[in-house]
Amino acid sequence: MNILVTGNLPAAVLSLLQQEHTVEFHAENRPMERSRLMEMVGDKEGLLCMITDRIDDDLLRHAPRLQAIANMAVGYDNIDVEAASRKGIPVSNTPGVLTDATADLAFALILAVARRLVEGDHMTREGGFRFWAPMYFLGHEVSRKTLGIIGLGRIGKAVARRARGFDMKVFYHTRTKLSPEQEKELGATYCDMDILLSRADFVSLHVPLTPDTHHLVGARELAMMRTSAYLINTSRGPVVDEKALLAALEKGTIAGAGLDVYEQEPDLTPGFKNLDNVVLLPHIGSATVETRTRMALKAVENLLAGLRGDRPPDCLNWENVHAGAAGKA
Numbered sequence: 001m002n003i004l005v006t007g008n009l010p011a012a013v014l015s016l017l018q019q020e021h022t023v024e025f026h027a028e029n030r031p032m033e034r035s036r037l038m039e040m041v042g043d044k045e046g047l048l049c050m051i052t053d054r055i056d057d058d059l060l061r062h063a064p065r066l067q068a069i070a071n072m073a074v075g076y077d078n079i080d081v082e083a084a085s086r087k088g089i090p091v092s093n094t095p096g097v098l099t100d101a102t103a104d105l106a107f108a109l110i111l112a113v114a115r116r117l118v119e120g121d122h123m124t125r126e127g128g129f130r131f132w133a134p135m136y137f138l139g140h141e142v143s144r145k146t147l148g149i150i151g152l153g154r155i156g157k158a159v160a161r162r163a164r165g166f167d168m169k170v171f172y173h174t175r176t177k178l179s180p181e182q183e184k185e186l187g188a189t190y191c192d193m194d195i196l197l198s199r200a201d202f203v204s205l206h207v208p209l210t211p212d213t214h215h216l217v218g219a220r221e222l223a224m225m226r227t228s229a230y231l232i233n234t235s236r237g238p239v240v241d242e243k244a245l246l247a248a249l250e251k252g253t254i255a256g257a258g259l260d261v262y263e264q265e266p267d268l269t270p271g272f273k274n275l276d277n278v279v280l281l282p283h284i285g286s287a288t289v290e291t292r293t294r295m296a297l298k299a300v301e302n303l304l305a306g307l308r309g310d311r312p313p314d315c316l317n318w319e320n321v322h323a324g325a326a327g328k329a
C-alpha cells in the first residue's frame with residue numbers, strides 16, 4: 001500500500017514501514033505545506049501525521065483511498081476524528097510513551113520560572129554576574145509550596161508524583177475524581193477549579209484541547225490566582241486565553257508563567273518576549289531522542305495494524321468506525 005509520512009522519523013523506525021509498504025515521506029524539520037499535503041495524500045492508503053497537520057473533512061475528501069491515520073502525538077485536536085469515523089478510517093495517537101518527558105518539562109518550567117534560570121543565564125552570558133550578595137537575584141522556593149494540577153490524566157499524575165519529591169502540597173481538578181485510596185497513593189487532593197486557582201503557588205495545565213477546554217484559563221481564572229502564583233502550560237496553547245495572560249503578567253496580578261505551547265503556534269502574542277517573568281519554550285514537551293523514537297514506533301505500529309484491517313492498539317474511534325460501516329451496510 002502507499003503511505004505518506006509527514007515528518008522526519010528515525011531511519012530504523014521508517015524502515016519498518018518500508019519493509020511492507022511504499023512510503024513517501026517529508027524529510028524536513030518543518031511542517032509540510034498544506035497544499036503539498038493535500039496533493040500527496042490523494043493516492044495514499046496510510047497517513048502518519050504530525051500535530052502541525054490539520055486533518056479535516058476537506059483534506060479527507062482529497063484522500064479517497066485512506067484506510068488508517070496515525071498521529072505521532074498524544075493530543076489529537078489537529079484531527080477531525082468524527083469526520084474520519086464517518087469515512088470508516090481508524091485514527092490513533094501515541095499515549096503513554098511521552099508521559100515522563102512531558103511531566104519532566106512541566107517541572108523544568110516550574111523550576112525555571114520560580115528560580116529565574118533563563119533570566120540568570122542571559123545575564124551571566126552578558127557579563128552581568130559581578131558578585132554574590134545576600135539579596136541578589138532572588139527567586140521563589142518550589143519545595144513545600146502548593147501545586148494545583150488541572151487535568152489528571154497520565155501526565156498530570158506524573159507531575160503529581162514529581163511534586164512529592166519536592167514535598168509539595170498537591171491539589172488537582174479533573175472530570176473524574178480519584179477514589180480516596182488513589183488520592184492517598186498519589187498524594188493529591190481533589191478541589192474545585194476556583195479553589196485550586198486561589199490556593200496554588202503553581203498552576204499546571206494537563207488537559208487535552210477540546211471545545212470544553214478552549215480558554216479554560218481566561219481573565220476570570222487568572223484574577224483568582226495569587227499575585228505570587230505561576231501558571232505553567234505544557235498542554236495546548238488555546239487552553240489559555242493568551243491575551244488575558246499577557247495582561248495579567250504585565251499588570252503583575254500573577255508572578256509569572258512557564259509556557260511550552262501557544263494559541264497561534266509558532267507565533268507569539270506580541271508582548272511576551274519583553275517580559276522577564278515568563279519562560280518561553282518551542283513546544284518541546286516530548287522532545288527527547290528516547291521519547292520521540294518511542295512515539296514514532298508507536299505511530300508506525302498503529303498504522304501497520306490499521307492497514308492490515310486490525311484494531312490499532314491506540315485507536316481513538318474503533319467503535320465509531322464500525323458503527324459507520326454497519327450504518328452503510
Ligand code: GLV
Pocket residue numbers: 051072073074075076098285286
Ligand atoms: C504533543 O504535543 C503531543 O500531543 O504529543
